[in-house]
Structures are given as structure tokens and as C-alpha cells.
Amino acid sequence: MKTISAILFSALLTALSAKAAPDRVMTIKASVDGMVCAFCAQGLTAHFRNHDAISNIHVSLGRNLVILEERKGKSISDEEIAKAVERAGFDAPNNINRVATPFDDVKNAED
Amino acid sequence: MTGVSGDSFNLEFYRSYTAREAWGLHAMAFDRSENDGFAALQHNWLLKRWNLPNAQANTYAGIGAGVAKREGASARPAAVGAFRADYETRRIYTAFEVKGMTSEAFNRSVTSVETGFAPYLAEFDELNTWIILQAKHTSGMDDNFDLIPKLRFFKDNIFVEAGVTHRGKPMASLMIHF
Structure with missing residues (x-):
């Protein structure tokens, strides 16, 4: 009985950890201050374009947002996002939100 | 970055190896x-950057060593x-x-103040347009002051600007982020 419980518990843990990289595509909204110049913010996109967990990126100067679309089944950590933003010369994001709203809807939203 | 402004020509090619540091070549011809x-x-x-909710401010410093040359004279070490x-x-x-150069051949400094505005708010992936007025003083030259109204455009990784000095001489500048 103990063996069966251990196997079930282990299977539950495996299933839960698989949830860390969800099958549905997530859109990430990272709030970054100081993005007022499109030319100066070019460096922001460079890192994310080459990241295998990111399929799309958009920078909204008007909303102070870096919008990322994760690839299905893959994930990028908040720490990695913060490091990439800092490497581009900006401060780490004030806020990082993950939403299930499609990337284009977030990109085209008013706020 | 390369550009011509009045009588001077400026060429800068830098490689950023961190978000705050870059090195490269800086060449300038002051008087054609x-x-x-x-x-x-x-x-x-990059000495200090202030990333504010709706603004950004920066201070930068640079130092370098090379050679300077006057027509008819040999090249001299320059800082x-x-x-x-x-x-x-x-x-x-x-x-x-402010940019300064000192050598046994000659000394020059270029001081510039720019102010401008964007006639419309452009987004990251749109053509950005700026209308700018630049006042530039170059020490050690006869016509040492230029007032330069200019237009600045950038889109993606390309930045261009063009204008005319108050003495009617053209000014142009090109910068590309690789």
C-alpha cells in the first residue's frame, strides 16, 4: 500500500511540475520605465528574438510595456526577463504579468 | 555613426560590450x-541613466588616444x-x-546644445520624426558657430538626420545599430 501511495504521489508531483511550462500559449506583459525612444529601445528586442521560448515580441512605448509571447510548451522565467531588460540598459521591470489573452489582443489593446 | 556638419566631418564606430560600456574608433576632420x-x-x-515612467535621462563620458594632423605637418599623438x-x-x-581634442598639432573643442520636439507620438515600430535646433561652437576656427535646424528620423535600427547651418552649409548624420 505504501509503495502504491509513493507511486501515486510521485506521479502527482510529475504532473504538477509539468504545469510549470503550460501547454497553452501565454502572453507576458513586462512594465519597463524609460522606454521613450524607439531607436534606444532596439536592444530590448535583440535578446528575446533569439530566445527559443519566445515566439513574438512587441514594445509599446505608449504603455511602457514589453509584450512577449511564449512558445507552446516553453517558458521564460521572470529572472531571465529582468536580466535581459537590464542588459539592454533599462531597470528591471516593475511588474511582470502572464495572461492567457492572445498576443495580438494584448498588443492591440488600448491599455 | 557618421556625419558631416558645416565644415566638419565626424565618424564614430563603437562596439558595446556591456549596456554601459563601448569602445571603438572616433575620427573627425574639422575644416575641409x-x-x-x-x-x-x-x-x-554610460555614467548614469535615469529610467523614469515617461522620460529618460543619461550622462556619458569618453576618453581616447590617437593621432592628430594638420595639413603639411606630420601626425602627432593626440588625446x-x-x-x-x-x-x-x-x-x-x-x-x-562637449568633445575636446588636444595634441602638439592643434587643439579643438566642439560644444553642442540641441533641443527639439516630436510633431507626433510614434510607436516603437513606426517612423519616428523629430524637429531639432542645434547650436554648435567649435574652438580655434574662423567660422566657429553654427545654428542648425534639422530633421531627425529613425525606424528600426536606422537613424538619419539632415539640416542646413545658418551659413547655408549642409549637415547630415547616419547611425546604425548592429
Whole structure:
């Protein structure tokens, strides 16, 4: 009985950890201050374009947002996002939100 | 970055190896009729950046070493230094810059103040347009002051600007982020 419980518990843990990289595509909204110049913010996109967990990126100067679309089944950590933003010369994001709203809807939203 | 402004020609090619540091080549010809100029290896630092909710401000410094040459004379060792401060929002832009070069051949400094505005608010992937007025003083030259109204455009990784000095001489600048 103990063996069966251990196997079930282990299977539950495996299933839960698989949830860390969800099958549905997530859109990430990272709030970054100081993005007022499109030319100066070019460096922001460079890192994310080459990241295998990111399929799309958009920078909204008007909303102070870096919008990322994760690839299905893959994930990028908040720490990695913060490091990439800092490497581009900006401060780490004030806020990082993950939403299930499609990337284009977030990109085209008013706020 | 390369550009011509009044009588001077400026060429800068930098490689950023961190978000705050870059090194590269800085060359400048001050007066095309006299062929004064220098070329130097220069290191630049972003001293401080203020990332504000709707604005950004920066201070930069650079130092370098190279050679300077006057027409008819041999090249002499030269030292260069630069300081820049800027503040911008999506609507207004201001910048102050001073560049100095000293050598046995000659000494020059270029001081520049720019202010401008964006006639419309452009997004990241759109054509950004700025209308800018630049006042520039170059020491050690006869016609040493230029007032330069200019237009600045950038889109993606390309930045261009063009204008005319108050003496009717063209000014143009090109910068590309690789």
C-alpha cells in the first residue's frame, strides 16, 4: 500500500511540475520605465528574438510595456526577463504579468 | 555613426560590450579647407541613466588616444575626451555635448546644445520624426558657430538626420545599430 501511495504521489508531483511550462500559449506583459525612444529601445528586442521560448515580441512605448509571447510548451522565467531588460540598459521591470489573452489582443489593446 | 556638419566631418564606430560600456574608433576632420583632423581609439561609459515612467535621462563620458594632423605637418599623438548629457520624453528632446581634442598639432573643442520636439507620438515600430535646433561652437576656427535646424528620423535600427547651418552649409548624420 505504501509503495502504491509513493507511486501515486510521485506521479502527482510529475504532473504538477509539468504545469510549470503550460501547454497553452501565454502572453507576458513586462512594465519597463524609460522606454521613450524607439531607436534606444532596439536592444530590448535583440535578446528575446533569439530566445527559443519566445515566439513574438512587441514594445509599446505608449504603455511602457514589453509584450512577449511564449512558445507552446516553453517558458521564460521572470529572472531571465529582468536580466535581459537590464542588459539592454533599462531597470528591471516593475511588474511582470502572464495572461492567457492572445498576443495580438494584448498588443492591440488600448491599455 | 557618421556625419558631416558645416565644415566638419565626424565618424564614430563603437562596439558595446556591456549596456554601459563601448569602445571603438572616433575620427573627425574639422575644416575641409585646412584638413585638420584626428583619429583615435575611444572608450565610452554610460555614467548614469535615469529610467523614469515617461522620460529618460543619461550622462556619458569618453576618453581616447590617437593621432592628430594638420595639413603639411606630420601626425602627432593626440588625446580626446567627451561628455554628454541628455533628457527626453516621447515629445521633447534636449542634449548637451562637449568633445575636446588636444595634441602638439592643434587643439579643438566642439560644444553642442540641441533641443527639439516630436510633431507626433510614434510607436516603437513606426517612423519616428523629430524637429531639432542645434547650436554648435567649435574652438580655434574662423567660422566657429553654427545654428542648425534639422530633421531627425529613425525606424528600426536606422537613424538619419539632415539640416542646413545658418551659413547655408549642409549637415547630415547616419547611425546604425548592429
